Amino acid sequence: MRFTSKNLFPLALALLGGAALPGCSDSASAPVDPAAPTRPAEPLPPLPSLPDGLTVRLTPRPERSALDVEVHLVGPEAARAKELGIARTWAGIDGMAALRGIRVRDGEGVIPTQPGPDEGPDRILVLGRAPTSHLAITYGVVSAPKDAARFALHLDRERLSGVGHTFLLLPRTNEPLDVHVQIRPGALAPGASGASSFGAGDDVEENATPAELANAVYLAGRLRTLDASEKERLVLLGRPAFEPEATLATITHAHAALARLFGGAPRSGAATSASFSYLLVAEPGLGKGHDGALLGRSFGLWIGEERPFDAAVTIAAVHELSHRWIGGAVRLVAEGHEQVWFSEGFAVHYARKIALAEKRIGARDFAADLERTLVNAEAELPAHARSRKDYQRGALYAAALDAAVRKASGGERSLDDLVRALLDRAAAEKKTDLPVSALGELVARELGAARGEELDWVMVRGHGEITLDEGAFGSCFHRARTKSKVYELGFDEASLRRTPAMIRGLVAGSAAARAGLEDGALVLASKVPAGRDEDADEPVEIVVADRGRGRKIRYLPVAERQVVRWAEKTRCRD
Ligand SMILES: [Zn+2]
Known part of the structure; x- marks a missing residue:
């Protein structure tokens, strides 16, 4: 999954009901209603002198369990800024709820803001006037509770981690900008440094859009960076139970196999950047849990400090990486909605397949993953399980389609050819969203018109049963009927x-x-x-x-x- 919503919901509630920053008398961090009119003119400190472009400066304040954020937009772009935005909810997390003392200004003084319409994917603050050539946004972010979703901003004396969507309030523009990501970890325990999806170091320069800044991981603390190649690196925060070198080898190996399978780096969608970071956080207190997400030019994985990089985590990592192509470079859309059965179900299918083919998991692990993802799909599911059903039906359909194409072509062709054709079409048409009929046409060409037409009925409308042949997963796996417990x-x-x-x-x-x-x-x-x-x-x-x-x-x-x-x-x- 790109994110899990199951265990994230309590976090949103915790944040919405969140208390003000404890023991904080700093005016920059005092709770302020962003909609309230600004205070009367007060002497403002001079603005720092910065290069043109967007500078994001993160300064952890562990003594207040908070992060000070400065965002500076400098140059002609600043005067064109009209709105600021942050994800309304991302992975169930309401970013705005953790922000304190938002102040927006330029060289002339405070710029009043008011909330934009309560709709759309972002919460918006509309600027009351056009800024001069330096727009500065400052605020504090309260660390999320320990048991909250890992993607939210977490900060203590040792470390910081979080996904931009959950704490970055940024000017809204689609233009790529010269970006400086500056992480100032001085107040953290000795030896701390900073890193993000854009690279390791306390000041990383990149060309990126604000959306890409939001869709990125930010880390600070005792970091270990391993370069796999000029274009690939692993940044590790914490002391994991696994061996970093071996883990990097596993991930890059599987990633390269995905690239070979899908015809190279993605040519459409958000994750087309050639360089790629794997950001791994070994998290104390996360137990056996793990949470991963593909974030633009990087992959973030939070994993319990005591958990080895076992088969299930490996499959989860390959799943996220496959989203660079499936659900990233190409998505199927029907009636304006992303077809989750494709983005997720096909990722489920390819994750275990690649992990096994590359000998990163064993046959028993593969069977365990089949059981986890397919067992209940062939049994009856209650109506509430629609999203789980999307995963399962999608994975089942992918497996059935793969088996059918292999059979019809005498082993010459497979589902891989169909997915590659979808990726080619998305790249040629320079868009990630294709209608479901794009896959239907490919299925019709391989298996006949009837199978092509059935796609909409079976997958979009959810009718009928998808059955797998005994040999659907090759000669090493067979089907057995047993009794099992299900929710009812x-x-x-x-x-x-x-x-x-x-x-x-x-x-x-x-x-x-x-x-x-x-x-x-x-x-x-x-x-x-x-x-x-x-x-x-x-x-x-x-x-x-x-x-x-x-x-x-x-x-x-x-x-x-x-x-x-x-x-x-x-x-x-x-
Ligand atoms: Zn996924």
């Missing part, structure tokens, strides 16, 4: 939202039915836990009306089902 609420959840709430669509034999729930029961109160997986350990509680009184029904929303599993064959065991 046991009735139509929408019935709880009606007034009056009355149970509908009860599943016969389900845990709900066994606990005494009946179709037509009048619901007085209900509690359905948020966790929707087969490991549910919190019960569903429903109070139904029963002869003038309430009767409480409790059960675990789990069922045993026949599911299809893919297993490695014994002779292929590693």
